[in-house]
Amino acid sequence: MQISKGVEWAAHAAAMMIALPEGRGLKAEALARYHEVPTAYMAKQLQALSKAGIVQSSRGAHGGYRLAKPATEINLWDITAAIEGTGPAFRCTEIRQNGPCGLKRKDCKNPCQIASAFTAAETAFRDMLKATTLAELGAQVVQDSEQEHLLDVMGWLNAEAVPLGKSVARC
Numbered sequence: 001m002q003i004s005k006g007v008e009w010a011a012h013a014a015a016m017m018i019a020l021p022e023g024r025g026l027k028a029e030a031l032a033r034y035h036e037v038p039t040a041y042m043a044k045q046l047q048a049l050s051k052a053g054i055v056q057s058s059r060g061a062h063g064g065y066r067l068a069k070p071a072t073e074i075n076l077w078d079i080t081a082a083i084e085g086t087g088p089a090f091r092c093t094e095i096r097q098n099g100p101c102g103l104k105r106k107d108c109k110n111p112c113q114i115a116s117a118f119t120a121a122e123t124a125f126r127d128m129l130k131a132t133t134l135a136e137l138g139a140q141v142v143q144d145s146e147q148e149h150l151l152d153v154m155g156w157l158n159a160e161a162v163p164l165g166k167s168v169a170r171c
Contacts, residue, residue: 013035015138018134020066
């Protein structure tokens with residue numbers, strides 16, 4: 001299973017928003033600059049997070065993004081699903097029914113063992129992502145980071161955070 005760069009970028013952007021002061025947000029351009037990624041692509045990820053209700057956005061000179069709910073209520077599955085969708089990673093095509101020794105459809109009463117194994121693995125993967133909140137990740141970053149780096153990040157946030165105007169309805 002491969003997770004797209006968009007999920008990584010969205011998770012990092014959301015994690016940056018944890019520390020935003022009330023009433024302030026970050027522009028897509030600022031987040032893209034901070035992570036050295038293309039602005040248009042970062043904006044696309046933020047729009048997907050907005051549509052999923054993970055972030056809220058404001059337009060215009062006083063526009064930007066901030067978390068739409070507490071970081072304790074956002075998990076990595078929420079972010080992954082917002083960017084990549086909720087469909088299964090593995091889709092069984094019943095290949096066991098193909099070829100010279102293929103099973104007849106009527107003989108496929110039980111699920112394919114291979115499909116079942118992939119489904120179980122994907123369920124465990126999703127459950128792990130659901131059990132990992134943005135708040136927990138933020139706390140780990142603070143715990144694992146040098147104080148000087150945290151001060152640099154907070155200085156950047158204070159310099160880049162903009163006062164937000166009216167929130168825009170989610171897409």
